[in-house]
Amino acid sequence: xxxxxxxxxxxxxxxxxxxxxxxxxxxxxxxxxxxxxxxxxxxxxxxxxxxxxxxxxxxxxxxxxxxxxxxxxxxxxxxxxxxxxxxxxxxxxxxxxxxxxxxxxxxxxxxxxxxxxxxxxxxxxxxxxxxxxxxxxxxxxxxxxxxxxxxxxxxxxxxxxxxxxxxxxxxxxxxxxxxxxxxxxxxxxxxxxxxxxxxxxxxxxxxxxxxxxxxxxxxxxxxxxxxxxxxxxxxxxxxxxxxxxxxxxxxxxxxxxxxxxxxxxxxxxxxxxxxxxxxxxxxxxxxxxxxxxxxxxxxxxxxxxxxxxxxxxxxxxxxxxxxxxxxxxxxxxxxxxxxxxxxxxxxxxxxxxxxxxxxxxxxxxxxxxxxxxxxxxxxxxxxxxxxxxxxxxxxxxxxxxxxxxxxxxxxxxxxxxxxxxxxxxxxxxxx
Amino acid sequence: xxxxxxxxxxxxxxxxxxxxxxxxxxxxxxxxxxxxxxxxxxxxxxxxxxxxxxxxxxxxxxxxxxxxxxxxxxxxxxxxxxxxxxxxxxxxxxxxxxxxxxxxxxxxxxxxxxxxxxxxxxxxxxxxxxxxxxxxxxxxxxxxxxxxxxxxxxxxxxxxxxxxxxxxxxxxxxxxxxxxxxxxxxxxxxxxxxxxxxxxxxxxxxxxxxxxxxxxxxxxxxxxxxxxxxxxxxxxxxxxxxxxxxxxxxxxxxxxxxxxxxxxxxxxxxxxxxxxxxxxxxxxxxxxxxxxxxxxxxxxxxxxxxxxxxxxxxxxxxxxxxxxxxxxxxxxxxxxxxxxxxxx
Numbered sequence: 001x002x003x004x005x006x007x008x009x010x011x012x013x014x015x016x017x018x019x020x021x022x023x024x025x026x027x028x029x030x031x032x033x034x035x036x037x038x039x040x041x042x043x044x045x046x047x048x049x050x051x052x053x054x055x056x057x058x059x060x061x062x063x064x065x066x067x068x069x070x071x072x073x074x075x076x077x078x079x080x081x082x083x084x085x086x087x088x089x090x091x092x093x094x095x096x097x098x099x100x101x102x103x104x105x106x107x108x109x110x111x112x113x114x115x116x117x118x119x120x121x122x123x124x125x126x127x128x129x130x131x132x133x134x135x136x137x138x139x140x141x142x143x144x145x146x147x148x149x150x151x152x153x154x155x156x157x158x159x160x161x162x163x164x165x166x167x168x169x170x171x172x173x174x175x176x177x178x179x180x181x182x183x184x185x186x187x188x189x190x191x192x193x194x195x196x197x198x199x200x201x202x203x204x205x206x207x208x209x210x211x212x213x214x215x216x217x218x219x220x221x222x223x224x225x226x227x228x229x230x231x232x233x234x235x236x237x238x239x240x241x242x243x244x245x246x247x248x249x250x251x252x253x254x255x256x257x258x259x260x261x262x263x264x265x266x267x268x269x270x271x272x273x274x275x276x277x278x279x280x281x282x283x284x285x286x287x288x289x290x291x292x293x294x295x296x297x298x299x300x301x302x303x304x305x306x307x308x309x310x311x312x313x314x315x316x317x318x319x320x321x322x323x324x325x326x327x328x329x330x331x332x333x334x335x336x337x338x339x340x341x342x343x344x345x346x347x348x349x350x351x352x353x354x355x356x357x358x359x360x361x362x363x364x365x366x367x368x369x370x371x372x373x374x375x376x377x378x379x380x381x382x383x384x385x386x387x388x389x390x391x392x393x394x395x396x397x398x399x400x401x402x403x404x405x406x407x408x409x410x411x412x413x414x415x416x417x418x419x420x421x422x423x424x425x426x427x428x429x430x431x
Numbered sequence: 432x433x434x435x436x437x438x439x440x441x442x443x444x445x446x447x448x449x450x451x452x453x454x455x456x457x458x459x460x461x462x463x464x465x466x467x468x469x470x471x472x473x474x475x476x477x478x479x480x481x482x483x484x485x486x487x488x489x490x491x492x493x494x495x496x497x498x499x500x501x502x503x504x505x506x507x508x509x510x511x512x513x514x515x516x517x518x519x520x521x522x523x524x525x526x527x528x529x530x531x532x533x534x535x536x537x538x539x540x541x542x543x544x545x546x547x548x549x550x551x552x553x554x555x556x557x558x559x560x561x562x563x564x565x566x567x568x569x570x571x572x573x574x575x576x577x578x579x580x581x582x583x584x585x586x587x588x589x590x591x592x593x594x595x596x597x598x599x600x601x602x603x604x605x606x607x608x609x610x611x612x613x614x615x616x617x618x619x620x621x622x623x624x625x626x627x628x629x630x631x632x633x634x635x636x637x638x639x640x641x642x643x644x645x646x647x648x649x650x651x652x653x654x655x656x657x658x659x660x661x662x663x664x665x666x667x668x669x670x671x672x673x674x675x676x677x678x679x680x681x682x683x684x685x686x687x688x689x690x691x692x693x694x695x696x697x698x699x700x701x702x703x704x705x706x707x708x709x710x711x712x713x714x715x716x717x718x719x720x721x722x723x724x725x726x727x728x729x730x731x732x733x734x735x736x737x738x739x740x741x742x743x744x745x746x747x748x749x750x751x752x753x754x755x756x757x758x759x760x761x762x763x764x765x766x767x768x769x770x771x772x773x774x775x
Contacts, residue, residue, distance in 0.1 A: 088730075091730070120503065120508060120509050120510050121501075121509075121510050122509055122510070148508065149507075149508040201626070201627070201713070201715070202712075202713055202714075202715035202716075203713050226503075226508075253624065253627075254611035254612075254622070254624060254627070256624060256627040257610065257611050257624055257625075257626050257627040262610065262611070262612075265612070266612075391503065391508075391510065392731070394727075394730040394731050395542070395543075395731045398541060398542070398543065398727070399541035399542065400541075401541075402540060402541040403540060403541045405715060406540070409628075412540075420539050420540045420541050421541055423531070423536075423539035423541075424538075424539045424540065424541030424542045424545075425541075426531050426532075426539075427529040427530075427531050427536075427538060427539055427542050427544070428542065428731070429503070
C-alpha cells in the first residue's frame with residue numbers, strides 16, 4: 001500500500017513514456033501501402049544528389065560505376081550505401097527504411113522475389129509515364145520479375161538461371177529431356193557415382209528446383225492474378241519426376257541435404273554425373289585445385305519434357321527500383337538507365353560475372369570468350385519462368401518448400417503434396 | 432530500498448495501526464521525506480530505462496498482436512491496413528485456424544500456422560533433453576573441477592572455451608561436422624543424413640547444444656560446490672558415511688540452491704533456442720522451435736508474429752514462475768529470509 005504510493009510518480013512517468021513511445025511505434029508498425037498513394041506522384045522532376053542502396057559489393061563493381069556517374073554528373077552525385085551480404089538482412093533493412101519513409105533510400109537494389117511485395121506495399125515508384133524506361137532489349141522473363149499487376153516497378157539489372165553441368169567424358173551428348181537423362185543414370189551406377197543432383201535441402205534452393213520441375217512439365221504455381229494454380233496434372237508430372245528419381249536413387253539420398261555448395265563439391269569430386277546449378281560453378285569447376293573434372297565437364301540447358309523445348313529455369317538476379325519517397329526521382333531514373341545500359345551491363349559481366357539482362361550481350365563475341373557459359377545461359381533464360389511473382393512470397397516459398405520436401409522424402413504422396421501446396425498458398429494470400 | 436521504506440512509513444503518522452514511530456520529531460520526518468524523495472529520484476532513471484527497454488516492447492507487442500496484418504485490396508493489388516483483429520491472431524496459432532476467402536479452415540501443411548503445436552512440442556523436447564543432459568554432465572564436470580590438482584585453473588579455463596564461442600559459429604561448425612561428407616560420418620564410417628532426416632537432425636542439434644552449454648552449467652554448479660565447507664565432509668567421513676551417502680546427503684542438498692538457479696537459467700535459455708536449429712537444419716525435419724517460427728512469421732506479417740511472441744513470452748513466463756514458486760529456484764527472491772516479514 002505505502003510502497004504503491006511511493007512509486008506512483010514513477011509509475012505515472014513510466015506510463016507516460018510508454019504511451020508516448022507506443023504512439024511512435026504504432027505509426028510505423030501498422031503502416032501500410034494505402035496511405036502512401038500520394039508519394040508516387042511527387043518529386044518526379046526532382047534533381048540532385050541521391051543514394052544508391054545495395055547489398056555488399058563483393059566483386060567491387062558498383063564503386064567504379066558510381067565514380068563514373070559522379071564524374072559526369074557533379075551536381076547530381078550518387079552516394080553508395082552498402083548493406084550486409086546476407087539477403088535476409090538486406091530485405092529487413094529495406095523494409096525498415098521504407099516504413100520510416102526514409103528519403104535517403106532513393107534507388108534500391110531488390111532481389112527479384114521481393115519486387116512484388118515492395119510494389120504492393122506502395123514503396124516502389126511505378127516506372128510509367130515520366131518515369132518509364134525502355135525494356136524492349138531486355139530478356140522478357142527478367143522484365144516479368146519486375147512487373148506486378150501489369151505495371152513495371154523496377155528495372156532488371158542482373159539475371160541468373162540454372163544450367164545443367166554434365167560429365168562429357170561419360171556422356172558425349174547431353175540429355176535433351178528428363179527421361180533421357182534418367183536413362184543415362186545406368187552409366188553413373190556402373191561408375192558407382194550419383195546420377196543427378198540439384199538443391200534439395202529445405203531452403204530457397206528447393207523452391208527454385210521444385211518450380212523448375214513444375215514449370216518444365218507445363219505446370220504453373222500461381223496464375224497471373226496471384227491465385228494458386230499448382231494442383232494440376234502437369235504440376236504433378238513435374239514434381240513426380242523429382243520424387244521418383246529420389247526414390248529410385250537416381251538422385252543420391254545425400255542430395256536432400258544439398259545446397260549449391262555441397263552439390264558443387266560433389267560434382268567437382270567426381271561423385272555426380274549431372275548437376276543443376278548456377279553459372280558461378282563454371283569457373284570454379286574449371287580452376288579449383290580440388291576439382292577432378294576440370295577438363296571433363298560440359299554445360300547444357302536444363303532438360304525439358306520434349307527434345308525441342310529445354311527445361312524452364314527459375315530466375316535469380318536483382319532489379320533496381322526507385323523509392324516513392326525519393327526527392328530526386330528524375331535523377332534516380334537517369335541513374336537507373338545508366339545502371340542498365342549496355343556498357344554497364346558489360347562491365348557487370350566482365351568484372352563481376354553477373355549475367356546481363358540485355359539479350360544482345362549474350363551474342364557478344366568478346367564477352368562469350370570471357371564467359372563461355374553465356375550461350376547456354378541465354379537458352380536457359382529465354383525459356384525461364386520467374387519464381388511466383390506475389391507479394392506474399394515468403395509464405396508462398398514456404399508452402400512450396402515444405403510440401404515438396406515432404407513429397408521427396410516420401411512422407412506424403414505427390415497428389416497430397418500439391419493439394420496442400422495449393423491450399424497453403426491460398427491461405428497465404430488471404431491473411 | 433527496504434531500509435528507505437521504514438522512515439517513510441513514519442510520515443503517515445495518521446495510520447490506523449498507531450505506529451509507535453508516530454511520536455517522532457518533525458525534523459526527523461522532514462529528513463525522512465527528503466530522503467525518500469532523493470531515493471525516488473535516484474532510482475527513477477533505472478526504472479525508466481527498464482520501462483523503456485522491457486515494458487514498452489512487451490506492451491507494444493501485445494497491442495500489435497490484436498491488429499490484423501495488412502491484406503491485399505483485390506481491386507488495386509496493393510496492401511491496405513488490416514484493422515482490429517480481436518483474438519484471431521491468437522486463435523490462428525493456438526487453434527491452427529487459417530482464414531481462406533473469409534472462411535476459417537484448419538491451416539494446411541506448408542503454412543506457419545500449421546506448425547505451432549509441433550514447434551511447441553519440439554521446443555519442449557529440446558529443452559527437456561538438453562537441460563537433463565547438461566545438468567548431469569555439468570555436475571560431473573563441476574565435481575572434477577572442484578578437486579585440487581595440478582593444472583586446475585588451466586582445465587577450468589579450457590572447459591569454458593565451447594561456451595565462449597558465439598552460438599552462430601558453433602552452429603556452423605557442427606553443420607560442417609554433420610554434413611554428409613563431414614567428419615561425423617567419416618569418423619564412424621556411417622552414411623547418416625544428419626541434417627536430412629528427423630531423429631538424426633534432432634540428435635545433431637542436441638549434441639551441439641550440450642557441447643556448447645554444458646560448461647556454463649558446470650561453472651554455475653562449481654560455484655555452488657565451493658561454498659560447501661570442507662568440515663562438513665570431514666565430519667561425515669568421521670561418522671562413517673560412504674562416498675555415495677556424502678554425495679546424496681551433503682553435496683546435493685547444499686548445492687541445490689545453486690543447481691536450481693543453473694537449471695532455471697538453462698531452461699529459459701533452451702526455450703528460446705534459435706541459432707542452432709536455424710543454421711544446422713533451417714528448421715526442417717521437425718526441428719522448428721518457437722523462436723524460428725516467430726522469425727519466419729516476422730517476414731510474413733508483424734502482427735501475427737507479435738501474437739506468437741506474446742504466446743511464447745507467456746509460456747516462458749509460466750515455466751519460470753513454476754520454477755521459482757514450486758521448485759524453489761531462488762534466483763529472484765530476496766536472499767534475506769526476514770525480508771518478507773518487514774514488508775507487512
